[in-house]
Amino acid sequence: TPQNTYSDIPPAPTAHPPPPHYDARAWAERTLETLTLEEKVGQLMMPWLLGDFAPEGSAAGERARAMVEEHQVGGIIISVGSPTEVAAKLNWLQSLSDLPLLVSADLEAGAGFRFDGVVHAPTNIWLGGATRFPALMALGASGDPGLAYEMGRVTALEARAIGVHVPFAPVLDVNNNPENPVINVRSFGEDPEQVGLLGAAFVRGLQDHGAIATAKHFPGHGDTGVDSHISLPVIRVSRERMDSVELLPFRRAVEAGLGAIMTAHITVPEMTGARTPATLAPAVLTELLRDEMRFGGLVFTDAMDMGAVDRLYERGEAAVRALEAGADVILMPPDLEAARNGIVEAVRSGRLSEERVDRSVLRILAAKERVGLQRQRIVDLDRMRAVVGVRSHLAVAREVANRSVTVLKDERELLPLLGTPTANVYSVTYRRPNDLRGGRAFNAGLRQTYRRLRTAYVEPETTREEYDRILSRARGMNLTVVSLHVGVRTASGSVALPEEAVRFVKMLARSPRPHIVVAFGNPYLLSEFPEVGTYLTAWSGIPVAERAAADAILGRIAVTGKAPTRIAGFEIGDGLMIEAKGDNGR
Template structure:
């Protein structure tokens, strides 16, 4: 999502939502747990990061609303997550329960702004966060299990009347503190309508059933949730048509216009932060060495970039390094031929149960010495842009905010001057770059 923020154009988020809904509905998928409405105001956030549109609540709100409109005009349920805001944490809720000190005033000024915009745009669903906010709920329960947050804040104050779905109930933000049976009843009491991935389905089901039979939960409350679920099913038209037209899938999924949209978004997102000596764009006679650096081994990293550049430049080679690479291989990779240009691709991205990301001592030495190599070095942050705060300033620095095929292809076009570079940072890179920075470079 951060790549969208870098484009500065919410219309692209709308078009993406529409395309995503069209393809998903073609294969029978009706509900997406997106867009992320979190404001990534904490650079050390280990789980939201590039999943957010950025750090400015007003800008994030614009993109969230546009994405919701696109998704739902395409006939797909949009889900705002992670309520009431997961952007200012330093802990992954897959691995524990963050406790945040924020009060209602702080939330209203920052975290809630995109959620309000998404609700106003008509979002049919909201996903909860496994974060505790004692100033809102003195009991210290995660928002997923908190009536003051789900019913008091989301339903009553913000006026949301759609479906509330929990984040996964197998995450340690819940399981470290509550069993499957207790958490199911508490979530239902708090106001949740749908549980995502129960830790133990039988225990969860039976506990809710027993709570209904004992009178702890009322049938009126159950009917409210059932009615909300039936309403969205009716909105989807599932009471009228439940099957897809298989023969049309190949016409709709990965259609040329969708692929072109993906390229257009990726091109517009590329952010150029440094271009010392007008190194870019590279001449067609350039000899390039790509060093793809990642924390985990991945045979795909750099593949599309190399493929795209081989038809554009005189020579292109590729070396992949990871935290598992022996020091000798890392040291050998830093050796380049005279006249070569090095592209240092940094593939560092967040992931569930991954925790803090980082590099091995050998890779850290390679990265630290990049600025003093005799060859010009172009650093590309494929994924987490905050890594640039920890790297030396090389001759050129760019980020497409993702290391997928379309991100690598966009960087290939950027390096060779085939596209205008207009992206701007939607976040602050501490100690290096301010939000909104980005050099503009016209195609040649």
């Protein structure tokens, strides 16, 4: 058979010129030209909306409708709800909006961070949800960038299936202050290089699978003892220190192609020269982020209803200052109308140029185009069951949890436990009153072995008398396990235990009876009771982390986690390696 020659190749078809009305520019550029000033300013707004069921004519439904139809917002930050309810609500809002809405959500621990945990209170039945991962410090304890990528991948797939395009994740704050009441286990850890490595992998996992990653909180919220939801933290460090610690993870993420950044409501006098929040500081958002770091993606403010900004500035003025500083999206303005009017009036007065507004609007529209919203803005509700909370995704969450359990102390070499089924074991769970699931999975894991497991639940208001009764019962047990569900809570200003709870743990540790303390949240609690004999941390009080802790204690899995931060005299990298039990037990 003769070989083909170039002469055998048919000529290329003749190229025809586009029709006279064809516009080769991107959708974002073409759309920008059609907008009025008021519509452009609407695109800058991203108010908060609950993911609850909002019937036609209800106050909640009419408020949501007004955001889109009257205020013509460019996007929504959606909060807690079931996956199907959230997706249906977002589809409805997308159908009301002239332009597609860019939807964000706080998903720093997976889509389940906002779309899981719905419990029917009268029966205490969990109604299912998206995949929930342990806090990011668990990834730090695993030390595995591959797991960080996988967590980003799963988060992106589930977010997009629900209708969320911009997960506000990962947290790139370096948690080098144990007293930090707002970051804590939300950070990958204390080592800037490790935070940068894991953060960049997380970013790639998100963005390789259709989402826009948002690193937060720029220029770094880790070294503070003040909750910015309440007041303005001041970070008194040099620019050189910022470069080597706080800024390093953000640089790594930008190098990885980061799509968006969220600002921090903190002030860094060395950089701003005043007590100006970074969110409102041109020296931070324009000179540092845009000019020096060459970041071209979206800049979201942190929530503008937080005390660090809202207590210091009039609401319209705060929005104008954020835009002047270099922000693109005004997140959660406490008064949507005041924020819109403030920016419109600033343009009309000449304080802001319309060109400055256009630059931000074009970035927002380009982000919508990047995720394909100009082609398809409605999600397929039937497809969600094949993506959200599926078994393969839960397996990734379990892997993170299992590989993150970190044992810092085991002075009596209790671990792994013998697992004698008839042993008298007492499980005492500290949790908030509204934490309905706290301790449930952990106790179920223990009860698989200890059929006679006794349980007690305590909370912030538990009295000394009740703790004394629990302590008396503990003295008659073969083993007491105390699990502490103390995590970051918005605007709480604290990640500490009440005085009576600390006293109880100290007295238990001083008794001759065997005991184990498990931190399901704040790992730094060990500094309150260093006399504890066996101490481990599972980083989060969620079911996969609770089950991982129970399995680690009982030797069902190996303990391999390493501390990603200094904890009560233990250094980064500390952690006991404990093998799983063999088939014959210990």
